[in-house]
Every structure is written in C-alpha cells, then in structure tokens.
Amino acid sequence: MRRNFLASKSYLVLSTMLLTLILLTACANTGDSASNEADNYPEREIEVYVGHGPGGGTDTFVRTITNQMSDIIDGEFNIINQEGGSGVVAMQNAMQQPADGYTLIGDSAYAVTTAAGTNEYGLDQVVPIARVQSDTYALQVKKGTFESIDELVSYAEANPGKIRIGAVGTMGIDEITARRFMKEAGVDMNYIPMEGAGEMHSGILGGHIDVMLEEVGPTMSYIEDEEFEPLVFFSEERIDDFSEVPTTVEKGWDLTDGVERYLMAPADTPQEIIDKLEDASKEAMETEEYQEYAENSYLDLRDGWMGSEDFKNKLEEDIKKYEEILAEIEE
Amino acid sequence: MLEGILMGIDNLFEPLHILILLLAMMIGFLGGALPGISGTMLVIILLPVSYGLDTISAFILLTTIYAASVFSGLISAILFRTPGTPEAVATVFDGYPMTEKGKPGQALGIGILSSATGGVIGTLFLIFLTPILASFALNFSSPEYFALAILGLTVVASLSSGNLIQGFIGVGLGLFVATIGMDPLSGTERFTFGTLELIGGIDLIPVLIGLFAISEVLRKSKQDHTIEKEMQKVKTKVFDSGIINRIKNTIFRSAILGISIGILPGVGATTAAMISYSEAARWSKNKDEFGTGIPEGIAAPEAANNAGAMGAMVPLLALGIPGSATTAVILGAFVLHGLQPGPMLMTDEPGLVYTIFISLLAVNILIIVFANPFIRMFSKIMKVPYSALGPAIIIFCIIGTFAVRNSVFDIWVMLIFGIIGYYLDRMKFPLATIILGVVLGPIAEEEFRRALQMSQGDISIFFTRPISGVLLGLALLAFIIPLVNRIKKYKKA
Amino acid sequence: MRANYLLAIITIVVSAFFLVVAFQMPETNSTTTIGPMGWPIMILLFSLVMGVLLLLNTWLKGRKKTELIYNDIQSSDKNEVTKEKFHVKNRHFYILVSIAIYVLLLPILGFIIVTPFLFFFLAWLLGMGRLLKVAAITIVSNIVFVVLFIHLLGIPFPRGIGIFRSLSFLIY
Numbered sequence: 001m002r003r004n005f006l007a008s009k010s011y012l013v014l015s016t017m018l019l020t021l022i023l024l025t026a027c028a029n030t031g032d033s034a035s036n037e038a039d040n041y042p043e044r045e046i047e048v049y050v051g052h053g054p055g056g057g058t059d060t061f062v063r064t065i066t067n068q069m070s071d072i073i074d075g076e077f078n079i080i081n082q083e084g085g086s087g088v089v090a091m092q093n094a095m096q097q098p099a100d101g102y103t104l105i106g107d108s109a110y111a112v113t114t115a116a117g118t119n120e121y122g123l124d125q126v127v128p129i130a131r132v133q134s135d136t137y138a139l140q141v142k143k144g145t146f147e148s149i150d151e152l153v154s155y156a157e158a159n160p161g162k163i164r165i166g167a168v169g170t171m172g173i174d175e176i177t178a179r180r181f182m183k184e185a186g187v188d189m190n191y192i193p194m195e196g197a198g199e200m201h202s203g204i205l206g207g208h209i210d211v212m213l214e215e216v217g218p219t220m221s222y223i224e225d226e227e228f229e230p231l232v233f234f235s236e237e238r239i240d241d242f243s244e245v246p247t248t249v250e251k252g253w254d255l256t257d258g259v260e261r262y263l264m265a266p267a268d269t270p271q272e273i274i275d276k277l278e279d280a281s282k283e284a285m286e287t288e289e290y291q292e293y294a295e296n297s298y299l300d301l302r303d304g305w306m307g308s309e310d311f312k313n314k315l316e317e318d319i320k321k322y323e324e325i326l327a328e329i330e331e
Numbered sequence: 332m333l334e335g336i337l338m339g340i341d342n343l344f345e346p347l348h349i350l351i352l353l354l355a356m357m358i359g360f361l362g363g364a365l366p367g368i369s370g371t372m373l374v375i376i377l378l379p380v381s382y383g384l385d386t387i388s389a390f391i392l393l394t395t396i397y398a399a400s401v402f403s404g405l406i407s408a409i410l411f412r413t414p415g416t417p418e419a420v421a422t423v424f425d426g427y428p429m430t431e432k433g434k435p436g437q438a439l440g441i442g443i444l445s446s447a448t449g450g451v452i453g454t455l456f457l458i459f460l461t462p463i464l465a466s467f468a469l470n471f472s473s474p475e476y477f478a479l480a481i482l483g484l485t486v487v488a489s490l491s492s493g494n495l496i497q498g499f500i501g502v503g504l505g506l507f508v509a510t511i512g513m514d515p516l517s518g519t520e521r522f523t524f525g526t527l528e529l530i531g532g533i534d535l536i537p538v539l540i541g542l543f544a545i546s547e548v549l550r551k552s553k554q555d556h557t558i559e560k561e562m563q564k565v566k567t568k569v570f571d572s573g574i575i576n577r578i579k580n581t582i583f584r585s586a587i588l589g590i591s592i593g594i595l596p597g598v599g600a601t602t603a604a605m606i607s608y609s610e611a612a613r614w615s616k617n618k619d620e621f622g623t624g625i626p627e628g629i630a631a632p633e634a635a636n637n638a639g640a641m642g643a644m645v646p647l648l649a650l651g652i653p654g655s656a657t658t659a660v661i662l663g664a665f666v667l668h669g670l671q672p673g674p675m676l677m678t679d680e681p682g683l684v685y686t687i688f689i690s691l692l693a694v695n696i697l698i699i700v701f702a703n704p705f706i707r708m709f710s711k712i713m714k715v716p717y718s719a720l721g722p723a724i725i726i727f728c729i730i731g732t733f734a735v736r737n738s739v740f741d742i743w744v745m746l747i748f749g750i751i752g753y754y755l756d757r758m759k760f761p762l763a764t765i766i767l768g769v770v771l772g773p774i775a776e777e778e779f780r781r782a783l784q785m786s787q788g789d790i791s792i793f794f795t796r797p798i799s800g801v802l803l804g805l806a807l808l809a810f811i812i813p814l815v816n817r818i819k820k821y822k823k824a
Numbered sequence: 825m826r827a828n829y830l831l832a833i834i835t836i837v838v839s840a841f842f843l844v845v846a847f848q849m850p851e852t853n854s855t856t857t858i859g860p861m862g863w864p865i866m867i868l869l870f871s872l873v874m875g876v877l878l879l880l881n882t883w884l885k886g887r888k889k890t891e892l893i894y895n896d897i898q899s900s901d902k903n904e905v906t907k908e909k910f911h912v913k914n915r916h917f918y919i920l921v922s923i924a925i926y927v928l929l930l931p932i933l934g935f936i937i938v939t940p941f942l943f944f945f946l947a948w949l950l951g952m953g954r955l956l957k958v959a960a961i962t963i964v965s966n967i968v969f970v971v972l973f974i975h976l977l978g979i980p981f982p983r984g985i986g987i988f989r990s991l992s993f994l995i996y
C-alpha cells in the first residue's frame with residue numbers, strides 16, 4: 001500500500017503543496033527587522049559586486065582597498081565578479097539584495113552607463129561611498145613612430161582616417177574619451193575597439209594599431225623598456241616622472257577626465273554604515289600598503305579621494321555631461 | 332638562462348615550496364575533477380590566501396593549481412560526460428564513449444599520459460623559447476585571429492560523424508547562440524528582448540554542461556541501473572605500449588598545436604583543446620571513428636590543453652599580456668603582489684619567473700605519478716549507485732553552472748540545453764558541432780569586424796597579410812579537398 | 825526520420841523568426857564598418873538554408889528506404905524497465921520538472937533549503953529505496969556541499985527572502 005502511494009501522483013502533488021505552503025509563509029515574512037546595527041557592523045561577510053572581470057583594473061582596485069578596509073573595520077569582504085554590460089548586470093544583482101550594508105558595488109563606469117541608459121539605477125537609488133582613484137589617461141605610441149603629440153596630430157590632419165587609435169571597449173569611457181580627443185584636436189582617426197588591455201598592448205607592439213588611449217600604470221614596464229612612449233597626458237599639470245610630456249590642457253584641449261574607481265551602496269543603506277565605510281575607505285587609502293600599490297601602478301598621479309557627498313554631486317554633473325556627449329556622437 | 336634554471340630548481344626544492352607545490356596539486360586535482368569548479372575559479376578564490384604568502388610561494392600556488400586543474404578536468408569528462416573544467420570540453424567527445432564501451436580505465440590512462448606529455452612539452456617550450464614565441468605571437472592581430480577561427484570552423488565536416496547537414500545546423504546554432512547579448516564592438520543589444528540577464532549573453536559552460544551532462548543524466552534515468560555494476564572497476568593503465576605507439580604522433584602534434592594556440596593572447600587552453608581535437612579528426616585516416624571512443628580522440632585535446640595552458644603563460648611572463656582567462660587573473664595577482672607584469676618581469680625578477688617555470692615542469696611530470704592514486708580514490712565513486720550519484724552530479728552541475736557568473740539565469744540555460752541535448756542525442760546528432768560554434772563564433776565575428784575596421788573596409792587585408800593569408804588558404808583547402816574527394820567517389824560509383 | 829523532419833522544421837521556423845527580429849533592429853550608431861546585425865543575419869540565413877536542405881534530404885531518403893530501422897527508441901527502453909524493482913515511468917520528465925521547480929524556488933527559499941529537497945526527491949526517484957536511508961544520505965551530502973562550496977570556496981548562493989534569509993545566515 002505504502003509503495004503504491006509513494007509512486008503515485010498524489011505524492012507528487014502533496015509535496016508540491018507542502019512547498020507552496022512554505023512559499024506562502026515566506027511571502028508573509030518578507031522584510032528584515034530594521035534594527036540599527038551600525039555599531040556592530042559588520043557582523044558578517046560583506047559582499048562586493050564587481051561588474052568587471054577578475055584581474056582587471058576595477059577588480060584589482062576593489063580587492064586591494066577592501067583588503068585594507070577589512071583590517072580597519074574588522075570585517076570580511078567577499079568579492080563577487082559578474083561581468084556583463086560594463087557593470088550593469090552586477091549592479092542589477094546587487095540591487096536585488098536588501099540595503100542593509102552587506103551588499104556593496106565596486107564600479108568605474110557608472111556615469112557612462114547611466115548616461116547611456118543601460119544602467120537604470122539613478123543616484124536616487126544608489127549612492128557612492130567614496131571615490132578612491134582618479135586615473136589619468138595618456139596617448140601612447142610605439143617608441144620611434146611619432147616623436148611628439150604635435151607630430152601625431154599633424155600626420156592625422158594630413159591623412160584623415162589613416163591613424164588607427166585603439167582603446168578598450170565600445171561606448172564606454174575609453175571610446176568616449178578617444179572621440180572627444182579627436183574632436184578637440186580636430187582630427188579624424190580610425191577608432192578600433194579592442195577586446196582588452198592585453199590585445200591593445202600587443203596591438204601596439206605588433207604595429208597593428210598606431211596609438212592607444214591607455215593609462216601609464218599598466219604599461220610602465222614597456223615604457224621603462226623603451227617600447228612605448230606617452231605623447232600626452234590628459235591632465236592639468238605635467239606628471240612628475242614625465243616632465244617632458246605635455247598635457248592636454250597645455251595644448252588647449254579641454255580633456256582631463258580619466259577612469260574613476262569607487263565603491264557604491266544602495267541608497268537605502270543606513271547612513272551610519274555608509275559613513276563608517278566612507279571613513280574606512282579613506283583610512284585604507286592612506287595605509288602604506290595601499291599607497292605602495294598606487295605608486296607602483298601609477299594610480300596616484302592625482303588626488304583620487306573624494307567623499308560621498310562631493311562625489312555624488314560630481315557624478316550628477318558627469319552623467320549630464322556624458323548624456324550630451326553621447327548625443328553628439330550618435331549624429 | 333642556465334643560471335636561471337639552476338636558481339629555479341634551487342628555489343623550488345625548499346621544504347615550504349615543495350609543500351605548497353604538492354598541496355596546490357591536490358587542490359587543483361580535486362577542483363578540476365569536480366564538475367563546476369574550474370582552475371580559473373580556484374585561482375580567484377585562493378588569491379586572498381596568496382597574500383599571506385611570500386611572492387614565490389604565492390605564485391607556485393596559483394600556477395600549480397592552474398596546471399593541475401587543466402589535467403584533472405578529464406576525469407569527470409570521461410566518467411560522467413561532464414567536463415570538470417572548460418579545458419576538458421573536447422575530451423567528452425571520445426572519452427565518454429570509451430567509458431560506455433566498458434573501458435574507462437584505458438580512457439583515463441590515455442588522458443593522463445597525453446596531459447603529462449603535452450604539459451611537459453609545453454613547459455619546455457615555455458622555458459627555452461619564451462622570447463621567440465612571444466615575438467611571434469605579436470604578429471597576430473585581428474585578421475590572423477579571424478583566419479584561425481575560420482580554419483577551426485571548417486572542421487565541422489569532420490565532427491559531424493557522417494551527418495553533414497545536421498553538423499552544419501549544429502554549428503549554426505552554436506554560432507547564433509554566441510551572438511546573443513551585448514555586441515562588444517558596437518554596444519548594441521542583440522536578441523535580448525529587453526531582458527537584463529541576456530545582455531550578458533549565453534556562456535559556454537551552461538551550454539556545455541546542459542548539452543552533455545544533463546542530457547546524459549536524463550538519458551540514464553530511463554535505463555535499468557543493474558547493468559551499471561559491471562562498469563565499476565576502473566583500472567587506469569597509463570603505460571600500454573600498444574596504445575602509446577598509436578597515439579604518440581597525435582600527442583606530439585597536438586602539443587605543438589596547443590602551444591601555438593596558447594601563446595596567442597586571449598585564446599587559451601579551451602580553444603586549444605577544441606581546435607586540436609578538430610584538426611586531429613580532420614587529418615586522420617580513420618576520421619569517421621572520432622566520436623565513437625578512440626584513443627586519438629582523447630589524446631589530441633588532452634595533450635593540447637595542457638600544452639596550451641603552458642603556452643598561455645608565455646605572453647603573460649614575457650609581455651604582461653594574458654594568454655587566457657586564467658592567466659588574466661594571475662596577471663591581476665602580479666599587480667596585487669606589487670609586481671609589474673611586462674617585458675621587464677623576466678629581467679627584474681628572474682628568480683620568480685624561473686621558479687614558476689621549474690615548478691610547472693615538476694607539476695606536469697608529477698601528474699603521471701599522482702594521477703593514478705588520485706583516480707583510484709576518485710573512481711571509488713563509480714561504485715556508488717546511480718541513485719546517489721545521479722543527484723550528486725545534478726547538484727554539482729547546478730552549483731558549477733551558477734558559480735561561473737554567480738547567475739541563476741545560467742542554470743536555466745543549462746536546463747534548456749539539457750532538454751535540447753537530450754532530444755538531439757536521441758537522433759544521434761553531433762553535439763560537438765554546437766560547441767564548436769559557441770567557442771569559435773565570438774572570435775570569428777569580432778576579429779572579422781575589427782580587422783575590417785582596421786583596414787577601413789578593405790577586405791584584401793585578410794589575404795595580403797602573410798599569416799592570415801596562409802591560414803585562410805589552408806581553410807579553403809580544408810573545405811575543398813573533402814568535397815573533391817566526395818565528387819570523385821560519386822564518379823567511380 | 826520523423827526526428828529529422830522535426831529538427832528541420834524547427835530550424836526553419838526559429839531561423840526565420842530571428843531573421844525577422846534581426847532585420848527589425850533599428851539602425852543604431854555602429855562605429856564599425858559592419859553593423860552588429862551583419863554576422864547574425866549571415867548565420868541565420870545559413871541555418872535557414874540548412875534547415876531546408878535537411879527537409880529535402882530527409883524527404884528524398886524517405887522515398888528510398890523503408891522505415892523499419894528508425895522505430896521509436898522509446899519502445900526498446902521500456903523493455904529494460906521490468907528488471908528494476910522500483911521504477912517510475914518517464915523519470916526523465918520528473919527530473920526536469922523538479923530541477924525547474926528548484927530553480928524557481930531558489931531565489932525565494934535560498935540554496936540551503938531547496939537543495940536538500942531536490943536531492944531527496946531525485947535520490948528517491950532514481951530508486952534509492954527506503955525513505956529513511958534517502959533522508960540520511962541527503963543530509964550528509966548536503967553538509968558536504970555546504971562545507972565545500974560555501975565555506976571553502978565562498979560562492980554566494982542565493983539566500984532567499986524573509987525568514988529563509990535569516991536562516992541562511994546561521995549557516996553561512
């Protein structure tokens with residue numbers, strides 16, 4: 001008798017009903033009790049969603065800074081990589097979690113993806129904890145091909161569309177910056193979206209592209225080995241170690257934006273927790289280990305730190321700015 | 332260089348380092364064998380652990396895990412039709428059929444020998460020829476990558492086990508699935524129908540696990556399991572002279588091919604395994620037997636993937652350019668440890684680099700030593716009745732699929748392809764062609780468009796560049812020759 | 825042979841469907857020479873043609889040979905069933921359904937809760953025998969899963985909502 005019952009469809013139905021019951025109970029109990037736990041924060045692992053691949057610039061940044069922060073606030077961080085859409089997929093998944101301070105986001109493309117519309121979470125739903133890095137772009141060529149930025153620009157003027165300029169990705173901050181450069185300098189170059197930094201570097205080495213938009217951090221080794229040469233930096237002041245290299249501002253080009261890397265949290269996260277994290281990240285940035293990493297990767301060429309409020313305002317402006325730029329590019 | 336090698340050996344034979352080497356091998360073996368845990372994942376997870384170690388120990392740990400896991404992926408591929416790691420993707424094609432024929436031990440033995448040999452050859456190239464290989468790899472740009480991918484795709488005919496049209500449909504499906512998601516070259520969403528999950532596209536692993544592993548579980552569930560008892564004895568035999576004779580050429584050829592593909596930035600051991608399998612099928616005299624469980628079908632991908640994994644270290648160590656996904660993570664590890672990856676690495680840190688070389692050599696040699704006992708332990712699992720094994724495999728597949736991108740959506744993809752695989756299997760459809768499309772499709776398309784962008788629309792770029800021209804010429808030949816042969820056959824009949 | 829017909833028709837229909845979608849894509853700014861839809865359209869056309877070829881080929885073959893050999897594979901499977909003591913018909917269907925339910929409930933109930941249920945159901949379905957034994961093995965296996973994947977490897981499995989979420993924190 002028992003055997004038959006277990007093999008019968010009724011068993012299946014019963015178990016399904018049981019599961020449904022559990023389901024209903026779950027629905028009735030949604031929502032954590034909103035207790036103020038900022039004092040004991042963190043009580044468990046904090047998850048940081050990173051929308052870029054492991055080993056990349058943003059990922060390395062998040063790992064390094066959280067490494068230092070975990071000592072400061074006495075907590076554990078778990079980095080979750082979810083590539084896709086330049087950080088959009090990771091943002092989406094992070095926002096599904098409750099805003100209790102145990103879910104953070106590490107990003108570098110927020111302003112652009114929001115301006116482009118692929119990211120639907122505006123600054124009313126997600127807030128920056130702090131900006132830690134403000135990277136500086138440069139245009140680099142294979143040593144021996146062009147001696148100066150002026151040479152490059154005149155060649156490009158004389159041969160429109162012939163110079164191949166490479167940067168990583170499409171419709172991201174790299175491409176936008178490259179196109180803004182072309183516009184400011186008044187030249188027409190052939191933009192090649194590269195698969196990743198690796199391909200871009202080998203592209204220059206192999207002579208498949210002529211110039212690339214890349215920070216000097218990843219290419220320091222090549223510069224020392226006299227393979228690469230930066231021709232111009234996208235900043236206001238000259239860089240100490242590269243005092244002979246001009247800046248965009250000197251040349252009259254209004255271009256100083258670079259890649260920014262930061263931590264964000266859902267807007268509903270208790271303010272005390274955000275403040276705590278903001279302070280922790282500042283302290284982490286000031287630690288010796290972090291400074292060493294920043295120096296080695298040339299990430300400290302300009303002051304990276306910007307607090308939550310200030311950075312939020314900057315992001316708002318940036319989003320508007322990129323919206324305009326994107327609209328122009330689409331014409 | 333000799334100095335470096337001696338320094339490397341010296342470094343390695345410190346007690347702490349030997350301990351870490353052995354420990355990392357075990358971790359790599361275990362992780363690779365379990366479907367769902369891949370070498371890349373292990374390296375990512377153990378990154379924080381590596382912070383606490385000194386630099387040399389840290390990199391012995393990470394690179395050894397990589398090398399070990401590339402090998403052990405074949406265990407689950409052969410025994411359960413579930414690749415333990417993506418690098419074992421092509422080992423399923425002939426590995427599992429051999430198990431079905433009742434010879435899992437032979438399959439594993441071939442896998443062990445091929446992996447070890449391929450790995451050693453790869454490491455030797457790595458040690459002695461890195462600078463040369465690296466500069467050769469620099470000649471590759473988009474046109475060459477496209478040509479390589481096309482050459483790889485033309486092999487669909489050999490993979491179709493006789494059913495050519497089905498094979499073409501399979502590769503078409505694979506190619507199409509690869510286009511879903513955000514187009515990397517223009518940022519537009521393709522076939523996403525507004526869903527966020529699809530923006531990320533469809534990943535290879537859920538498709539692979541679904542098509543092969545899940546469909547297999549479904550198939551097995553319809554069977555009587557009392558038959559299974561005969562297959563529980565798994566005796567691995569590595570040194571069978573008859574087999575060795577038969578596959579030695581395949582191993583050498585595949586290892587060379589594997590290294591050649593591995594050194595190319597961005598294309599790694601997985602692609603190496605796939606292309607090597609296909610090429611072995613294409614040029615063999617008994618090509619119709621591929622897919623039925625022949626030794627060459629296991630030797631080719633396994634020699635290639637281990638060699639390719641070593642090859643992927645070439646651009647990483649010589650130029651600071653990752654040769655594969657896992658090496659990209661290792662690149663990040665260099666930065667996290669305060670090192671500057673790039674052309675100066677070998678000159679600035681010869682101790683580290685040569686120690687890595689030597690430990691990789693050691694790992695690949697030790698595979699032969701440790702594989703047997705490990706497999707004996709692991710294959711006790713075969714004695715477990717399918718009523719426990721089946722659910723475990725399913726759960727591992729689910730976990731593994733989820734863990735790739737931390738995505739529940741991927742589990743759905745796995746399920747759907749499981750259903751597709753089940754029905755296609757029933758009509759003896761060549762599933763390998765789908766995988767071919769998914770693996771090579773993105774490379775072919777992206778590089779084609781990028782190449783045209785570089786040449787500003789001039790299509791002759793593919794033929795005027797020497798490497799690209801040669802590869803495309805080979806592809807053309809590979810396509811025409813079988814056709815001509817078929818026509819000749821027709822005329823005779 | 826019937827299977828081939830079905831495959832051919834599905835291929836044709838699916839290719840045609842996506843071709844329509846592809847052609848309807850708005851002309852977005854493409855910064856490259858070939859737009860984003862070029863390649864997919866080529867593949868879809870290719871698949872469409874292959875689908876048609878398969879249809880024709882199967883039809884031609886059907887006219888030549890008789891269909892004795894390509895009988896339903898199902899009937900041969902059914903013969904093997906009688907040897908086992910415990911067997912539910914069409915198990916594979918239930919496996920699929922149970923996995924589907926599992927994935928649906930996963931974000932709601934959390935990994936810790938649903939996985940044992942799935943394991944239990946599958947083990948029972950595949951003929952493990954006495955329920956008590958199944959329950960015991962389920963518990964042991966799940967502990968292994970949790971330790972291995974969650975504690976050792978730190979993979980962030982879905983936690984579920986509400987009470988299930990809180991429960992999950994007790995374990996990880």
